[in-house]
Amino acid sequence: xxxxxxxxxxxxxxxxxxxxxxxxxxxxxxxxxxxxxxxxxxxxxxxxxxxxxxxxxxxxxxxxxxxxxxxxxxxxxxxxxxxxxxxxxxxxxxxxxxxxxxxxxxxxxxxxxxxxxxxxxxxxxxxxxxxxxxxxxxxxxxxxxxxxxxxxxxxxxxxxxxxxxxxxxxxxxxxxxxxxxxxxxxxxxxxxxxxxxxxxxxxxxxxxxxxxxxxxxxxxxxxxxxxxxxxxxxxxxxxxxxxxxxxxxxxxxxxxxxxxxxxxxxxxxxxxxxxxxxxxxxxxxxxxxxxxxxxxxxxxxxxxxxxxxxxxxxxxxxxxxxxxxxxxxxxxxxxxxxxxxxxxxxxxxxxxxxxxxxxxxxxxxxxxxxxxxxxxxxxxxxxxxxxxxxxxxxxxxxxxxxxxxxxxxxxxxxxxxxxxxxxxxxxxxxxxxxxxxxxxxxxxxxxxxxxxxxxxxxxxxxxxxxxxxxxxxxxxxxxxxxxxxxxxxxxxxxxxxxxxxxxxxxxxxxxx
Ligand code: C2O
Ligand code: CU
Ligand code: CU
Numbered sequence: 001x002x003x004x005x006x007x008x009x010x011x012x013x014x015x016x017x018x019x020x021x022x023x024x025x026x027x028x029x030x031x032x033x034x035x036x037x038x039x040x041x042x043x044x045x046x047x048x049x050x051x052x053x054x055x056x057x058x059x060x061x062x063x064x065x066x067x068x069x070x071x072x073x074x075x076x077x078x079x080x081x082x083x084x085x086x087x088x089x090x091x092x093x094x095x096x097x098x099x100x101x102x103x104x105x106x107x108x109x110x111x112x113x114x115x116x117x118x119x120x121x122x123x124x125x126x127x128x129x130x131x132x133x134x135x136x137x138x139x140x141x142x143x144x145x146x147x148x149x150x151x152x153x154x155x156x157x158x159x160x161x162x163x164x165x166x167x168x169x170x171x172x173x174x175x176x177x178x179x180x181x182x183x184x185x186x187x188x189x190x191x192x193x194x195x196x197x198x199x200x201x202x203x204x205x206x207x208x209x210x211x212x213x214x215x216x217x218x219x220x221x222x223x224x225x226x227x228x229x230x231x232x233x234x235x236x237x238x239x240x241x242x243x244x245x246x247x248x249x250x251x252x253x254x255x256x257x258x259x260x261x262x263x264x265x266x267x268x269x270x271x272x273x274x275x276x277x278x279x280x281x282x283x284x285x286x287x288x289x290x291x292x293x294x295x296x297x298x299x300x301x302x303x304x305x306x307x308x309x310x311x312x313x314x315x316x317x318x319x320x321x322x323x324x325x326x327x328x329x330x331x332x333x334x335x336x337x338x339x340x341x342x343x344x345x346x347x348x349x350x351x352x353x354x355x356x357x358x359x360x361x362x363x364x365x366x367x368x369x370x371x372x373x374x375x376x377x378x379x380x381x382x383x384x385x386x387x388x389x390x391x392x393x394x395x396x397x398x399x400x401x402x403x404x405x406x407x408x409x410x411x412x413x414x415x416x417x418x419x420x421x422x423x424x425x426x427x428x429x430x431x432x433x434x435x436x437x438x439x440x441x442x443x444x445x446x447x448x449x450x451x452x453x454x455x456x457x458x459x460x461x462x463x464x465x466x467x468x469x470x471x472x473x474x475x476x477x478x479x480x481x482x483x484x485x486x487x488x489x490x491x492x493x494x495x496x497x498x499x500x501x502x503x504x505x506x507x508x509x510x511x512x
Pocket of ligand 2: 149151152442443444
């Protein structure tokens with residue numbers, strides 16, 4: 001494996017690429033001069049030792065984009081298409097997911113090549129039950145290697161689409177796993193090949209996975225699904241490669257879509273349960289329905305112990321929530337992503353509030369909200385401690401602009417084991433974001449409890465128990481989490497801004 005996982009774009013990479021990157025760099029420097037961080041002090045930390053094997057990431061200059069109005073808004077929200085279960089026996093889920101390029105007419109009269117699972121935008125919804133044996137045949141009709149990673153699910157490492165287990169172009173394999181008791185929740189799946197995850201996701205590869213319980217305390221509520229994704233289209237309605245800014249800050253397109261639609265109209269009769277996914281590469285969603293509160297009932301790993309009422313909920317890339325909304329009164333409101341400053345680099349447009357969907361509340365059933373939802377095990381006393389540090393470096397040595405996104409001072413190496421954990425041992429992980437930008441931490445194979453967070457010297461305990469596989473870290477924040485791994489093998493943990501993950505802000509823990 002000779003590909004190096006950090007961004008190095010040399011002057012030889014092409015004049016436009018150089019100028020674009022240079023401009024972005026100048027902007028980044030300018031940003032630091034205004035106070036958030038002194039980048040120059042970090043210049044030589046990693047750059048020198050890595051210079052030789054530099055990989056040039058595909059980077060294009062900024063290009064004109066279609067106006068946001070190029071995609072029709074205001075259409076009725078479409079339900080996700082479900083992946084049909086072809087199993088003949090009970091307690092089994094069997095199906096095929098084929099990744100391939102398809103031409104999609106997103107903009108009237110124009111063809112957009114996208115990489116899709118079973119030709120669908122977004123990918124199909126898998127709905128299965130706790131206790132089910134799942135067998136998904138993955139057929140890779142892309143021209144590059146891929147994997148399917150079951151984000152958030154407790155799947156054995158060898159079935160979890162690790163970069164080491166790539167399915168070559170033209171090949172196929174079957175992923176097999178059993179959905180354990182107590183795994184009911186809202187998950188998703190996406191590619192996880194070495195280095196190419198950002199591109200495969202921004203070209204359209206991602207799908208949804210709901211694990212249901214036969215004893216769901218919220219079964220009285222009608223349910224709707226909102227998958228929020230991000231799309232960038234150039235003036236020809238093509239999906240362009242990443243710009244230097246995309247690689248630095250994570251890619252955000254001009255379109256924010258809900259189930260592949262721009263600002264759909266969601267009709268909510270009475271009180272309903274919404275499952276919401278942040279499937280964006282990098283966009284943060286400070287969710288709110290101005291005029292209504294959000295009753296949070298579930299997070300990444302399923303239901304909370306008790307409902308918690310919020311005005312706003314921050315949903316970072318990779319995360320999911322379940323909320324109850326509606327009180328039976330008619331109202332026209334909107335689901336918004338309120339401006340959130342994640343301290344991106346460069347002189348960028350200020351963040352603004354965005355409407356994600358129009359919500360039309362109508363009369364209907366208003367089931368009572370149960371006071372208790374489930375019991376979340378606190379896992380008991382931790383007997384191991386791990387420390388993780390996210391950081392960034394930049395340098396301009398020898399006319400080569402280098403930027404690195406690091407975990408514990410290193411760029412990801414798929415042949416290196418960064419840590420080991422003991423099977424079934426309760427661990428505390430102390431994660432420190434030693435950088436000036438927000439980064440969402442994600443780990444494979446398990447759900448964790450957040451214990452506390454420390455920012456500016458102030459420690460805050462988690463206010464309630466909730467299961468997460470992804471958690472945000474503000475600049476210079478330390479978050480402590482508690483977890484256990486129940487399968488032997490190799491697990492990735494990384495920043496879920498996919499461009500950062502793709503540049504190596506990832507490491508691996510071997511569970512033995
Ligand atoms: Cu959705 Cu390794 O992640
Ligand atoms: Cu994951
Ligand atoms: Cu990041």
